[in-house]
Amino acid sequence: MNRMIAGMKGLSRYRYLDAYSKLQWLTPCEIKKHQFELVKNMVTHCYATVPYYRLLFDNLKITPNDMNSFADYSYIPVLTKEIIKTSDYGLISSKYDNSKLIANASGGSTGTPLTFYHDKEIYETMEANSMLGYSMAGWSGKELFYYFWGNPREFVKKRSIPDKLKNKLSGRILFNSYNYDECRVNEWIEAICSRKNIFLYGYTSVLVDIARQVEKKGLKIYSVRGILSTAEKLHSWQRELLERIFDARVFDQYGSREVPGIACQCQEGNMHLLPHSAYIEFIDDPENPESKKIVATCLTNFAMPFLRYEIGDYARPKEGVCSCGRGFPLMEMDIGRTADSFVTPQGGTVYGTFFIRQMYGQDRVRSFQFHQVTPELINLYVVRGEGFGDEDAERLAAIEAIVRKHLATEMRVVVTFVDEIPKTGGGKHRFIVSDLVRGR
Numbered sequence: 001m002n003r004m005i006a007g008m009k010g011l012s013r014y015r016y017l018d019a020y021s022k023l024q025w026l027t028p029c030e031i032k033k034h035q036f037e038l039v040k041n042m043v044t045h046c047y048a049t050v051p052y053y054r055l056l057f058d059n060l061k062i063t064p065n066d067m068n069s070f071a072d073y074s075y076i077p078v079l080t081k082e083i084i085k086t087s088d089y090g091l092i093s094s095k096y097d098n099s100k101l102i103a104n105a106s107g108g109s110t111g112t113p114l115t116f117y118h119d120k121e122i123y124e125t126m127e128a129n130s131m132l133g134y135s136m137a138g139w140s141g142k143e144l145f146y147y148f149w150g151n152p153r154e155f156v157k158k159r160s161i162p163d164k165l166k167n168k169l170s171g172r173i174l175f176n177s178y179n180y181d182e183c184r185v186n187e188w189i190e191a192i193c194s195r196k197n198i199f200l201y202g203y204t205s206v207l208v209d210i211a212r213q214v215e216k217k218g219l220k221i222y223s224v225r226g227i228l229s230t231a232e233k234l235h236s237w238q239r240e241l242l243e244r245i246f247d248a249r250v251f252d253q254y255g256s257r258e259v260p261g262i263a264c265q266c267q268e269g270n271m272h273l274l275p276h277s278a279y280i281e282f283i284d285d286p287e288n289p290e291s292k293k294i295v296a297t298c299l300t301n302f303a304m305p306f307l308r309y310e311i312g313d314y315a316r317p318k319e320g321v322c323s324c325g326r327g328f329p330l331m332e333m334d335i336g337r338t339a340d341s342f343v344t345p346q347g348g349t350v351y352g353t354f355f356i357r358q359m360y361g362q363d364r365v366r367s368f369q370f371h372q373v374t375p376e377l378i379n380l381y382v383v384r385g386e387g388f389g390d391e392d393a394e395r396l397a398a399i400e401a402i403v404r405k406h407l408a409t410e411m412r413v414v415v416t417f418v419d420e421i422p423k424t425g426g427g428k429h430r431f432i433v434s435d436l437v438r439g440r
Contacts (some may be wrong), residue, residue, distance in 0.1 A: 039322045042302070271318075277299055295311070297309065377412050
C-alpha cells in the first residue's frame with residue numbers, strides 16, 4: 001500500500017516508517033538513550049494500568065521512578081509463558097476495552113499456542129518494521145513481494161477478488177503454502193518467472209522446496225532480486241541453496257507473534273536489532289554456555305504488555321558497529337529455539353544443530369525431522385527426494401554410529417521413510433522435536 005492510499009485510509013505505518021528510518025542512522029549511544037525512554041514509558045504505563053504489573057511492583061516495593069537504567073530494569077522478574085497462560089485478563093491494560101481487542105496466538109512451535117491480545121495500531125508498527133526490513137535488503141519501495149505464507153488461521157475464508165486486488169495494491173501477492181504439492185509449487189514457479197525484479201518472502205522450508213523444484217526442472221531464474229526468510233531458523237545449507245538457485249541474496253528476519261519486529265539482516269550480512277520495536281536482553285544459561293536466552297520486552301503492544309518475556313529462543317549479542325552505517329545493535333542467532341534440543345541418557349543437553357549437521361550433503365532428501373521419544377530413542381523421519389538410492393539410505397543409517405560415538409552409546413537413531421512430515425499448527429516445519437523436558 002503506497003503512501004497516498006495509506007494516508008487516505010488514515011493509516012500511520014508511513015509515519016512510523018519515517019521515524020524508524022531516521023532512528024537507524026543515529027549513533028549507538030543516541031539509540032540506546034532513546035530505547036531506554038521507550039522502556040521507561042512502557043514500565044510507567046504498566047504500573048498505572050496493568051493489574052499484574054501493579055501487584056508485582058508493589059510486592060517488590062518498587063515504582064517506575066526507581067528505574068533509571070537498564071540495570072535497574074533487569075530486576076523485574078522474567079515473564080514466562082506459564083504466567084501468561086494463568087493470568088487471565090490480569091495482563092491487559094485498563095485503558096483498553098477488552099471487547100475491542102484482537103485475539104492472537106503464537107505459532108505453537110514449542111507446544112500449545114499462547115493466546116494474547118493487542119489493538120489494531122500494532123499492525124501499523126508491524127507494517128513499518130516490515131518495510132524497514134525490506135529496505136535493509138535493498139527494496140526501493142517499488143518492487144513487488146511474493147509472500148509464501150503458511151498459517152492456516154490467515155486462510156480461513158476464500159479470498160475474494162477485492163481481497164486479491166488489495167494485496168496487489170499493497171505491493172505483495174499472497175500464496176497459501178500451508179498445504180501444497182508438486183503441482184502447486186510448479187504454479188508458484190510459473191508466477192515467479194512471469195515477473196521481473198521481485199522479492200520472495202516466506203517460511204524458510206517453503207522457499208527451499210520451491211528452490212529444489214526449480215533445480216529439478218533445470219530452470220534458470222532471473223526475476224528474483226532478493227529473498228527474505230522468516231518464521232523458521234535459516235540454516236547455512238538452506239541459504240546456500242536459495243542463493244545458488246535464485247541467484248539472489250538471502251536476508252534473514254527474526255521476530256514472533258508475541259514480540260514482532262525483533263531483528264533484520266542488512267546487506268552487509270549482519271542481524272540488526274530493532275530497538276524501537278523491542279528491547280532484547282541476552283541472559284546466561286548454565287546449560288548452554290555457547291549462547292544466551294533471549295528475554296524480550298515488546299515496545300509496541302500497550303494493550304497487553306510483555307515485560308522481560310522469555311520468548312524461548314537462543315542468540316548472542318555481537319559487538320561493534322556494522323559497516324552499513326546503521327547504529328542499531330547487532331546479534332547472532334545460530335542456535336534457535338530452546339525447545340530445539342535433545343536430552344542424553346546421562347541428563348545432558350545436545351542442541352539440534354548437531355543433528356542438523358548430519359544431514360548436510362543429503363541432497364536427495366526432500367525433508368526430514370529428528371524426533372526424540374526417550375533419552376535413548378530418536379526417530380529420524382525422512383521424505384525421499386528425486387534419485388534417492390541405497391547409498392543415500394546407508395548414509396542415513398550411519399548417523400546412529402556418529403551419535404553413539406559423540407553423545408552416548410545407548411542412543412539409537414531409527415530411520416523411517418514417510419510421504420509427508422506434518423507441520424505445526426502455525427504452518428511451520430520443525431527439524432527437531434523432543435517429547436522430553438530438559439533436566440528431567
